Amino acid sequence: MRKTCLETVFKLAKKNKKLVFIGSDLGPGVLDNFKKKYPNRFFMEGVAEQAIIGMAAGLAMQKFRPYVNTIATFITRRCFEQVVVDLCLHNLPVTLIGNGGGMVYAPLGPTHQAIEDISIMRALPNLTILCPCDANDMKQLVMQTIKVNGPIYIRIARGGEKIISDGFKAKIGKGLIFKRVQKYNFITTGVMAQVGLDAIDKLKKKYNLNVGLIHFSTIKPLDKTLLRKIFKKSEKIITIEENLKEGGFGSSILEYHSSLNNNDKTKIKIFGLKSSFSNKYGTQQEILKENNLHDDYLSKKMYRFILNDRF
């Protein structure tokens, strides 16, 4: 997903002469082709995230289109005030690309595990947040970023994941219905769409239940029109995200649901990472399992939710 994202940025740079790329201290060889072709639009400025965000703001003030890339925890936590003041307050078209969203960097420990980036970024006015589910989704969305007239945060998740969005037309601000909306639905963001689809297979095989799945690649602004339609048809919804539940994606669905002035009886449960720093290493899959973010657990939970059984 990361490779696709950066290659798409390079593609955009060929068409847009004002596009600049700014990295902090990425791995050797990153976007060498970009650097070779457009040396004066390629920047690698060192482990100085605060200054890099300000620099991107200054460039954007002069009609440049900066794409800034580093590890997700550093591009959100380290320079949060710069993102708030320099980018969001000024509403500048700077795209932040965070590598390793969620538990991708599982073995590197809590300093590198982006568990709350969605929560903290979601609180910021003017910011668009994208959380694609696979490389195909990523490519389509990144191509559209150049048209957004404000700051964007893109969360890159697991690399080399299965392509599940083939044939779907991704659009910033729009959710994608991967499995037809039913009485019972999963609403997911990022690579949790895959987990949700696997859970749906299990529900079908084991209990012959049809469950829908809607993937929200844009966390902010929320596709409220689609959500209202889903609420109308749904009795029960489970949201899944690779982020803390506090203030995350599921929380945004609950917030919107609570703001609706109607008799909507849809019941919603949200699933995400546990409210703690992980004290494990291993692989992303192992940590997700430890956090109950896997198909077995989620299919069982959905089944009990449907039966009104002990949850």
Added chain:
Amino acid sequence: MNYEKKSLSISLDHRSKYLRKLVLKCLIGGDRGHMGSAMSLIEILRVLYDDVLKFFPSNPKNENRDRLILSKGHGCLALYAILADKGFFSKNVLSTSSKFDSILGGHPEFDKVPGVEASTGALGHGAPIGIGLAIGAKIDNKKFKTFVIVGDGEINEGSFWEASMIAKKHKLNNFHVIIDYNKIQSYGRTKDVLDLEPLKDKLASFGYKVEQVNGHDIRKLKTYFKKIKNSKTPTALISHTIKGKGFYFAEQNPFWHHKNFFTEEEIKKLNSCMKD
């Protein structure tokens, strides 16, 4: 050269007093403001706007303008005074400062105040934004220059030093920093809170061409800005100033860093200091 308070005591001419009177309009009108932080800045801004910067009050966003970022946003009353004086907006607006509907807040905002480049107030943001502007000018082959005024307390922030390293790396000779070195930050003397010395050596080691000046001496400020016109490197000016300059009771007095709820007596005293 000695830059202690005594040696900076220079008497203010008519224009310097006039600009301070405009600041008083904001202070008294809003009944609050960073008084000391604005008064130390007046001569720096006066020389920049009278003699150095290219600007267009009737078209503030003109592409050829020089960019000035007041990174120490809390000194904004001085910026408001000079912008009003230059006709970016009416001087009548000054007395609305800090009021509910005013365009003039306790920190300057780019989308409200004509002539303000960036919303500042959170410290350590101006220099990084400034290097972005300066790099942008280089890519676009534009001639404009970027000036960033930082406070002394402000450069406690690491982001200033990060930006400085980047300025050196890209040989940004169109990037000019001015440090309003009044030697008082919110809590007390910079020397006690977090000493910046040896400041000149520090800045030089980060790649700036550094000069020092009495920041209230119009003639010397003018000479300095003429000198850096064809600079080959980023420049930093350590402008030694007096916090609250021109008001004997406020000079170097941390209690006048920010002041509100002025008494009749205080207003009288403030006004009397600015009589010609």
